[in-house]
Amino acid sequence: MTKISIITVNYNDLSGLKRTVDSVSHQTWQEFEHLIIDGGSTDGSVAFIKEHQNDFAYWVSEPDQGVYSAMNKGIAQSSGEYLLFLNAGDHFQNLVALEQAHTFLTGEAIIYFDLEVVDQEMIFVKSYPDTLSFSYFIKDTLPHPASFIRKDAFEKVGVYKEDFKILSDWKFFIDAICKYGMSYKRVPQLLSTFYLGGMSSDLKNRGLKYAERQEILQKDYPIYLKDIEDALINKEIVEDFRNSRIVEKLVQFGFLNKF
Numbered sequence: 001m002t003k004i005s006i007i008t009v010n011y012n013d014l015s016g017l018k019r020t021v022d023s024v025s026h027q028t029w030q031e032f033e034h035l036i037i038d039g040g041s042t043d044g045s046v047a048f049i050k051e052h053q054n055d056f057a058y059w060v061s062e063p064d065q066g067v068y069s070a071m072n073k074g075i076a077q078s079s080g081e082y083l084l085f086l087n088a089g090d091h092f093q094n095l096v097a098l099e100q101a102h103t104f105l106t107g108e109a110i111i112y113f114d115l116e117v118v119d120q121e122m123i124f125v126k127s128y129p130d131t132l133s134f135s136y137f138i139k140d141t142l143p144h145p146a147s148f149i150r151k152d153a154f155e156k157v158g159v160y161k162e163d164f165k166i167l168s169d170w171k172f173f174i175d176a177i178c179k180y181g182m183s184y185k186r187v188p189q190l191l192s193t194f195y196l197g198g199m200s201s202d203l204k205n206r207g208l209k210y211a212e213r214q215e216i217l218q219k220d221y222p223i224y225l226k227d228i229e230d231a232l233i234n235k236e237i238v239e240d241f242r243n244s245r246i247v248e249k250l251v252q253f254g255f256l257n258k259f
Contacts, residue, residue, distance in 0.1 A: 004032040004102065004148070005057075005080030009070040009087045011039035014048060016089030016195075021048075023091035025055055029099035033057035035077055037070040068160035068168045075154055082111075082148040086192065090145040093190045101148075101191055109153045109182035110173070113191035115143040120196075130186045134224060137174040144169050146191040153182055167212040179220065 006024055010017045017036075024034050036049055038061035046061045053059060058077045064070045071085060082105050092098065093116055105111055115126045126143065129136060157176045160168040176182045217225055 003080045003082075004098070004105075005074075005078035005083045005151070006032055006034045007037065007071065007074030007078060007083060007085050008034065009037050009039075009067055009074065009085070010041060010045055011067075011070075011088075012041045012043045012045065013088040014041070014043045014045045017045050017048060019091050020086055020088050021052060021055070024086065025052075026095055027092060027098045028096050029102060031102070032098065033078070033080060035059065035074050037064075037074045038062075039064045039070055065162050066165060068164060069162045072159045072162065075151070075159055078151060081105075081151060083151055083154075084148050085144045087145070089195050090192055092192050097191055100189065101187070104185070104187045104189075105148055106185070107183075108185040109150045110142070110147060110176060110184040111187060112142050112147040112184070113187045113189050115146040116190060116193040118193060118195045125190060127188065128186055132177045132184060134174070134178045134221070137170070137178065141170040142173045143192075143194065145194045147173075156180055157182070164212050166209045167216065170213075171216050174216070175220065 008017070008020050008024075010020075021034075021036075034056050036056050036059040038045055038049060038059070040061055040063040049056070049059050049061065057079075060073065060077075064073065067087070074085070075083065086092075101113065112128055114128070117124055117126050128140075128142060132142075153176055154172075157172060157180055161171055162168070164171065177184060
């Protein structure tokens, strides 16, 4: 039976940590290990971790360099064939989520499920494509709370880039698929729930997110940058043409179908 390591990163989010631990500990399928990587919290999280330490294969509370530093600590301490990052606040969609999901772990490097996303104003399910490509990763990524990653994939691709604040997980996924051609599989089934509000979804961090994205593309994928720029320019030309008064008149008099 495939062994799974669930890695939970926490820093001063006691209520979120409780929600995550409760979700993991009550799964009907328990053939996994749970690791807690705490960044030196001062909000009562450490006392809670100690109270429940018998439920964890490993835990530590110490200052780190950020979320990706903590995730890398979890990778180093894990012993599972597959890793799942379910950080503080995230939780499984229901109590049988792992019982249903583990049967799909059939050897691919990355196996990703659907994700429930909770915002202040709405709740929606985010689905992901069956086929992944460079063009897909230019506009989106995979969900780490709903993606099982083989541990040996990190040995080939490398662990998370710790000097990045937002896009290190995106870098890992685009490198794994587009640079190393690692195997993957989509499972059209809801696995977990993620709450918006972190650094990546904060509008104030748009500039940092763009800078990290450009650094990755310019360093590792420079051959594609010209194609991306040309595609964006062509899209703008098409949009301008589509919205022009000439097109409006041609459609009006039947010389052109609206597109």
